[in-house]
Amino acid sequence: MSELDKKINEHFPGLVVRKDLVKTVKGNAIVPSYVLEYLLGQYCATSDEASIQTGIQTVREILRKHYVHRNEAGLVRSTIKEKGRHKVIDKVTVDLNDSKGVYEATFSNLGIKKVLVTTDTIKKHPKLLVGGVWCICDLEYDLVEEKDACPWIMASIKPIKLSHFDFDSYLEARQKFSTDEWIDLLIQSIGFNPDLMGRRSKMLQLVRLIPFCERNFNLIELGPKGTGKSHIFSEFSPHGILISGGEVTVPKLFVNNSNGKIGLVGYWDTVAFDEFAGKQKRVDMALVDIMKNYMANKTFSRGVETLGAEASMVFVGNTSHTVPYMLKHSDLFCDLPDKYHDSAFLDRLHFYIPGWEVDIIRGEMFSDGYGFVVDYLAEILRSLRNHDYSQQYKGKFDLLSDISTRDRDGVHKTFSGLMKVLFPSGEASPEEIEEILTFAIEGRKRVKDQLLRIDKTYTKVRFGYERAGGDTIFVKTLEEEEYPRHYGTDEEKQTEADAGSESATEHATDQKSETDEPKAQHLQFKENQRGVSYDMLFTPYLRGATRIEITDAYIRLFYQVRNLMELMETVARCKAEDAEPSVHLVTISDEFKAEQQHEMLTQIQNSCAAIGIQFTWEYDLSNSIHARHIVTDNGWKISLDRGLDIFQQYQMNDTFSFGNRMQEFRTCKAFEVTYLRP
Template identity: 70%
Template structure:
């Protein structure tokens, strides 16, 4: 265990589990993660290896004996008949048989219907009446000559949920962790390795939890396939339900007028619509209308009666096009069905998660560290629905007066949700509060900016906030920074702007051969975390043209990916030089304390390879230990100061030769970094 895992086990004993164990015990059981982690939490919530191994075998045995596989349902039914009583793990739902005046249960995998269930059990667990819940149940078989009587009897039922929650202990334990440690614990709890994610990407993952801790929160996430958009809503919490296909009726979702039976929004904390995108999907106009009213007012009408509910609504779907394509030809809501492509509906959405920023899930991204048993975290989040943290920025900041009431509601609800997740105990610094507030504003701005493209009646809004020195701080979306020449046009004007990116070129301009030496200027650039469209070619290339001597000072050219960055920098140099010219590149770095020999081997291989194509590459280790600043100096009189050196890209599928992020830098997400270009005539020497 690393230091964080030890700390997690110290402060949350019995409430955490090693996340790789879920795959170990799952086998071919088609069962949500929270069901498996419930069992693992009973037997494996420890850091002792021997106990964990024993617990794994116990859980496997429980699943082998009691989890019902559909193809073995007949065998299980036979066991119940022969033994008279048997324990099963299955998804159980219930319905009222009004002709017989009894409640009858249905077992999803076991294939049994009309199983008698006590009315007290139904009253204690009302979700049985809506879509069903996973349970551990004792089922009895008692044959009778009465043809109208069912031989199956449900004797006991226990939902797979935490029985007790000590919220005050949770708050006290949270105080023992730094903010970064706490975020990593939450990311591990979701099942991911935090080392594979940037800070912004971690916050994006945690936004997905807000519908579980914030009442009536409306969230949308559109992005490429395979990024885990629906996983949270199907696997994470017994209080959320995922509706596949994105198609559902008004009676099932809200209320059945004929029976008076309330729908899903009355029983679940979070109702998520999977595969929500798709222009060809059939959508009931009445559903859109009642959903608009519910999302705005937390209520819906049934005849003359108005009912209220607290369920949050989540919409997830796949996009077919890239962000610049959507911005050029339509907007970021373009993939939605026509009846949902409605400005009044979209205006009710509090936050738009940019799914294109989320990496496609790879094997190495899963965690083997410790995280909360997800059922425990689900209960914590549910209890936080009773709290309101939306005013916790107001001692430091105020929102711009331009921002409308509906925009403020969206920002405040996102801010409140993130603060509950990150700082349930309070204790956030001004800087941390500001970071959360900016993120909340950006997510709502993404919605509003697209609405202004769709509907010309929406006026321009300046999304900004003020600190108490009255300094105005504007907020932009990341797409706005990456694609300003597309972002700021409307569909009506049909024009392409001529503005370029901070790197000096449009993000789709990748042909370095087309770079002509521009009128270079001194400048300072800031790049946001997760920003794309950046490469050494476009960022550094114009300042390297014509240089015959280049010096790189970077103390961190040690690990393989760092040396690869160096190699890619040399590729840019090679693209820019004529075949009949030679360029000298000298690296000053520091020796790796543990893998110095391997580091030297890497650098010697680069030297050997470079000499064959007209690049004289040399390197030296700084023996003084004084090299800290990272910069590039050329004999053309330019000094480029990079606060991260060449290490500007986040982790990507480096071993996957079939991903474009591996081949082309502009398709990688960046780390946050700064670059300063200084005219330095002394460097010619």
């Protein structure tokens, strides 16, 4: 186990599980992760390997005997009839039979209906009436003569969720972890490997948890397919429900006027709409209108009566265009159905997750470390809905005065939600509070900036805050930094073009031109930024050089040596046809794989020799290299705070991935480059 995994087991004994076990026991069972983790939490919440293996066998046996597969439903029904009584794990939905005045249950996989349910059961578990709940039930079979009578009898029912938890112990244990450790624990709890994500990517994942701990939080995430947008809302919590955006109706979501039955928002903490995007989708305008009122006021009307609810609303959908295309030709909401592409509806959204920054899910991204049993974390988050941390930044920071009330609500709700997730006791350093506040402002700014494009009646707002010392900080979205020529309204884009405004990416790209002279400067790049390449960063400064010296202690692992090879490709592209430049590397020998390191560098040397580049290297025997830089004999020193390691992990072995073939399509780590004339 890693040191973090040991610490997790020490402070949360019995409440965490190794995350790769879910895949191990799932097999072909079509069941949410929280159901499996409920069982794993009963038998595998330990770090003892022998106990884990025994627990896995127990859980597999429980699933084999009691989980109902649809194709084996007939066999299970026969078992109940012959044995008289049998325990099943299935999704149960209950409806009121108006004509008979009784509640009747439907078992989704078992395929039986009209099973009588007592009124007391419904009072204890009202969610059975809306959307269905995964349960462990004892069923009996008793054939009766009465016509239309159901022979199936529900002897007992237990919804799959945690029965109790100690919130104070949770807060106490949280204090034992640093902020970085706690973030990694939460990412592992979601099921991902935190080592493959940067800080910003982790924060984007954690925003998905806010609807479970913040009442009436309105969240949207639009991005490419395959990024796991709906995973948390379908698999993570027994208090959330995922529905298809095209299947919802006013009675199902809010209230049925014919019988007064409250819809999904009255029973679930989070209602998520899957496949929400799609220009051609038919949308009920009455649903849009009542949704606008609910998202703004937390209420909806039924005739003369006004009702309230606390469910957060989440909208997830796929984009069909790249970000620069959307910014140039339309807006970041352009894929929504026309009736939702409405400024009044969109203005109710508190945060826009930029789904294009989230990696497409790959096998190696899943965690085999320890994380919370998800129903435990789900109950913790639910209990945090009773808290309000929206004012925790006051006294240290103040939002700028021209931020409107609705914009402030969006910032406050996101800030409060992230504080609950990361600092449930409410205690955080000024630097940590500032990070969360900046992130919350950016998410709301992304919404408002697109509203300015859609509806000309909106006025531009300065999004930012003031520090207690008097400094004013303005916040920009990442796509605003990346594509300033396409960002903003037409008038703003023209003003910025006239003023020569450009991002670090565009500035460095312009430097590639033969006619542009390289200049001394300092460039900063943000995490998840795209459009960056070695050609863009180095070509103007390497052109004409006959000797190039690279100093980087971390040219050891395969991906690091591959980075070096890609730099050699840049040298090859910018050298004159008849030139034979020399490139010398100073690095440190790998303590454990020196032979492999030497072999890879020799391969680069041979490849370079074939095209007229003299590549050599030496190991710094003192092992004291700290600075990373490139020095050329044409008068430049390029200081690199991360060396050549500027890209996040990408699909290195996928021949058909653009990220593999072209650096411009990879996401970056946060890094800085300084160009100096010594």
